[in-house]
Amino acid sequence: MGVLTSFRLQxxxxxxxxxxxxxxxxxxxxMGWTERQTSNPDSQPPYSIYVLRGGYLPIQIxxxxxxxxxxxxxxxxxxxxxxxxxxxxGYTGGTSLIFNIQDATSGNCGTSTLTTTxxxxxDDGNT
Numbered sequence: 001m002g003v004l005t006s007f008r009l010q011x012x013x014x015x016x017x018x019x020x021x022x023x024x025x026x027x028x029x030x031m032g033w034t035e036r037q038t039s040n041p042d043s044q045p046p047y048s049i050y051v052l053r054g055g056y057l058p059i060q061i062x063x064x065x066x067x068x069x070x071x072x073x074x075x076x077x078x079x080x081x082x083x084x085x086x087x088x089x090g091y092t093g094g095t096s097l098i099f100n101i102q103d104a105t106s107g108n109c110g111t112s113t114l115t116t117t118x119x120x121x122x123d124d125g126n127t
Contacts, residue, residue, distance in 0.1 A: 009039070009091055009092070010036065010091070010092050010093065010094050011035065011036060011039035011041070011042065011043040011087065011091045011092070011093070012033050012034060012035050012036060012039065012043045012085075012087070012091075012093040013033060013034060013036060013093060013094060014031060014032065014033035014083075014085050014093045014094070014096070015031065015032070015033075015096060015097075016029045016030055016031045016032070019097060020099070021097070021098065021099050021100060022099065022100050022101075022102050023073050023099050023100070023101055023102065024073070024101075024102050024103075024104055024105075025073055025074070025075065025077060025101050025102065025103055025104045025109070026072065026073065026074070026104040026107040026108065026109040027072075027073055027104070028070050028071065028072050028073070029070070029071045029073060030068065030069075030070055030071075031049070031068060031069045031070075031071055031083075032067060032068040032069075033047065033067050033068075033085065033093055034067065041089075043087040043089075043091055043093070044087050044088040044089055045064070045065045045066070045087065045088060046063045046064060046065050046087075046088055047063070047064045047065075047067075047085055047086070047087055047088075047093070048060055048062070048063050048064075048085065048086050048087075049061050049062045049063075049064065049069065049071070049083060049084075049085050050083065050084045050085070050086075051075060051081055051082075051083060051112070052081065052082050052083070052084055052095070053079065053080070053081050053082075053114060054080075055116060055117060056114040056115060056116055056117060057114075057115045057116075057117055058084070059112055059114070061112070072109055073101065073109075074109050074110045074111055074112050075101045075111070075112055076101065076111055076112070076114060077101045077102060077103045078100060078101060079098070079099060079100030079101055080098045080099065080100055081098070081099055081100065081101065082095050082096050082097070082098050082099070083095065083096040084096075
């Protein structure tokens, strides 16, 4: 008999307002998150925030004790990207909406390095 693996419940929701599908590189995004009324158990800090982009390994951009974070966007231009969050127990806050990064017209910040994944799929389904 097979064993069912546990799935990760979404205990909290996160995002930023106003949402814009294009984020300017080097800008600061004020993110926040709240418990879902139906969460059981409650989420536990610290919270980890990851950037996801197809074909690349996830980048952890922050580990936060509170329920808000000011993120200075240091991603390469282009996309699409999305954010993913977990709490200390690995429960999820879900994913953000998809966004792209536009080059900054002024300012100077670093650039996070994206590492390609070793997984490659072909159109015939072979890896």
